[in-house]
Amino acid sequence: MNWISAHQEMFYVVFLMIFVGIEIIGRVPSVLHTPLMSGANAIHGVVIIGAIIVMGQAAEDDILSLVLGFLAVILGTLNVVGGFVVTDRMLEMFKKKK
Amino acid sequence: MLVLIYLIGSITFIVGLKMLSNPASARKGNLVAAAGMFLSILGTIFLYENEGQRLGNYPWIFAALIIGTIVGTLMAKKVQMTAMPEMVSLFNGMGGACAALISVIEFNHLLHTTTDLSTVDTTKLLIILLGLIIGAVSFSGSMIAWGKLNGKIKDFAFGGQHIINLVILVLNLAIAAYVILFTPEQLHMFFYVVVALSILYGVFFVLPIGGADMPVVISLLNSFTGVAAACGGFLYDNKVMLTGGILVGAAGTLLTILMCNAMNRSLKNVLIGSFGGGNTAAAGSGPSGGTYKEVTLSDAAVVMSYASKVMIVPGYGLAVAQAQHVCHELEKALESKGVEVKYAIHPVAGRMPGHMNVLLAEADVSYDKLLEMEDANEEFKNTDVVLILGANDVVNPAAKSDPSSPIYGMPILEVEEAKHVIVNKRSMKPGYAGIENQLFFQPKTSMLFGDAKKALQDLLAEIRSI
Numbered sequence: 288m289n290w291i292s293a294h295q296e297m298f299y300v301v302f303l304m305i306f307v308g309i310e311i312i313g314r315v316p317s318v319l320h321t322p323l324m325s326g327a328n329a330i331h332g333v334v335i336i337g338a339i340i341v342m343g344q345a346a347e348d349d350i351l352s353l354v355l356g357f358l359a360v361i362l363g364t365l366n367v368v369g370g371f372v373v374t375d376r377m378l379e380m381f382k383k384k385k
Numbered sequence: 386m387l388v389l390i391y392l393i394g395s396i397t398f399i400v401g402l403k404m405l406s407n408p409a410s411a412r413k414g415n416l417v418a419a420a421g422m423f424l425s426i427l428g429t430i431f432l433y434e435n436e437g438q439r440l441g442n443y444p445w446i447f448a449a450l451i452i453g454t455i456v457g458t459l460m461a462k463k464v465q466m467t468a469m470p471e472m473v474s475l476f477n478g479m480g481g482a483c484a485a486l487i488s489v490i491e492f493n494h495l496l497h498t499t500t501d502l503s504t505v506d507t508t509k510l511l512i513i514l515l516g517l518i519i520g521a522v523s524f525s526g527s528m529i530a531w532g533k534l535n536g537k538i539k540d541f542a543f544g545g546q547h548i549i550n551l552v553i554l555v556l557n558l559a560i561a562a563y564v565i566l567f568t569p570e571q572l573h574m575f576f577y578v579v580v581a582l583s584i585l586y587g588v589f590f591v592l593p594i595g596g597a598d599m600p601v602v603i604s605l606l607n608s609f610t611g612v613a614a615a616c617g618g619f620l621y622d623n624k625v626m627l628t629g630g631i632l633v634g635a636a637g638t639l640l641t642i643l644m645c646n647a648m649n650r651s652l653k654n655v656l657i658g659s660f661g662g663g664n665t666a667a668a669g670s671g672p673s674g675g676t677y678k679e680v681t682l683s684d685a686a687v688v689m690s691y692a693s694k695v696m697i698v699p700g701y702g703l704a705v706a707q708a709q710h711v712c713h714e715l716e717k718a719l720e721s722k723g724v725e726v727k728y729a730i731h732p733v734a735g736r737m738p739g740h741m742n743v744l745l746a747e748a749d750v751s752y753d754k755l756l757e758m759e760d761a762n763e764e765f766k767n768t769d770v771v772l773i774l775g776a777n778d779v780v781n782p783a784a785k786s787d788p789s790s791p792i793y794g795m796p797i798l799e800v801e802e803a804k805h806v807i808v809n810k811r812s813m814k815p816g817y818a819g820i821e822n823q824l825f826f827q828p829k830t831s832m833l834f835g836d837a838k839k840a841l842q843d844l845l846a847e848i849r850s851i
Binding site for chain 2: 304356361364
């Protein structure tokens with residue numbers, strides 16, 4: 288019980304975000320399913336922040352962490368940048384339509 | 386200050402995603418979320434503090450960011466429209482791998498900083514393992530999905546595989562639970578076993594699923610990576626990772642369910658029942674070796690020009706041939722002869738939902754000529770000619786009549802209701818589901834072989850000469 292009240296903020300955030308996520312997707316035309324999936328893909332690239340923190344905290348002589356962290360940041364960046372650019376390209380097609 | 390930045394970041398994710406669900410604001414929504422992401426990343430680099438310590442190793446961080454940005458942009462810009470879903474899968478896999486790597490590094494830290502294993506922070510260990518498993522599964526699964534859409538990986542199924550998958554999963558979770566609850570001495574070894582099992586599970590999870598179902602699988606893996614990102618959020622008590630991760634986890638899950646509904650199949654059916662009981666691929670469904678008729682260009686041109694109503698069914702073949710512009714020209718030519726032309730769009734025609742819409746929009750085809758499947762099915766009986774351009778499984782009657790077919794139960798475009806059906810394909814080779822299509826052997830159907838672009842160009846020339 289103590290653990291729950293100590294972490295209650297986190298529970299609120301989690302439950303609210305689940306609700307928000309479901310609400311937003313509720314009425315999406317099927318034509319937008321793929322760009323939406325691509326956009327969501329880019330957003331979960333926020334995991335890169337964890338990689339940045341890990342790399343930023345690595346000690347200078349901790350080669351393993353530095354190398355793996357370096358790789359992780361590259362991968363995260365690919366997710367973020369690639370994700371947003373691909374989504375933008377998909378949506379380019381919509382600009383002429385009504 | 387960083388708190389404010391993370392708050393803004395979270396808000397941009399929510400607002401951006403909301404805007405993405407509406408065609409008018411979609412493009413801006415993407416930019417909004419991107420801006421928030423950018424801000425959050427910069428904020429983290431310069432303002433993050435843990436126990437009074439700012440982040441270091443700036444050269445490494447920026448080098449990685451620059452490399453990732455250049456490579457990511459090049460890859461995303463150069464890819465063909467038809468390869469979009471594979472790119473989404475590829476980038477999703479990158480995100481999953483990133484989450485898994487974070488867990489690996491943090492696990493190592495945890496071990497090095499904990500002298501007495503019995504005092505290890507079990508909550509932290511739990512989060513690390515969760516992030517690892519989910520991230521690794523998402524990574525390997527996404528790579529397989531990418532390979533499948535690429536054509537590099539074929540569907541692979543073997544008897545009892547779903548049991549094996551389940552065993553791998555249970556074993557993996559059991560080992561993880563053991564590690565968390567009992568923190569044995571050989572923690573390292575068990576950890577890497579979990580890594581291996583997770584990667585294996587991801588592979589086996591996606592391997593048997595048919596290529597046409599990939600977008601659904603990718604959407605599911607997308608939400609997995611979201612949850613893996615959220616695990617990172619729990620680990621660092623980082624609000625923006627938490628909000629972004631859970632948002633995508635929830636939205637992605639619902640989106641997956643919506644995609645399944647559009648195909649009128651349950652998620653369970655997509656993941657497990659993809660073969661409808663038995664083998665898939667060429668051999669096996671329905672009698673093979675029927676006879677088909679070919680139609681000449683001039684006959685096709687005549688029957689279409691003198692029709693009152695023509696329905697065009699676009700499919701992947703149209704996209705591959707990049708023939709959407711010629712198609713539009715054909716439509717205009719027919720309409721100038723007084724023929725009513727409409728397009729019947731099946732929800733999973735092409736390689737992703739909305740693929741055909743995007744393709745035709747690029748060719749300036751008017752939006753109101755595109756009929757969704759239910760509406761199109763009502764009009765086929767009043768249609769004189771159906772012109773199928775590189776579509777196959779979506780017009781395969783086996784989906785209605787043959788319970789042993791892999792596509793059984795999928796709603797299709799009921800083109801056989803029309804008076805004539807002309808099918809344009811490059812050859813008689815099967816479509817994505819790898820099965821024969823009885824439609825091609827029916828009396829009302831005739832085949833017009835050739836690359837969609839060339840066939841349409843020739844057909845157009847014939848029509849104009851009438």
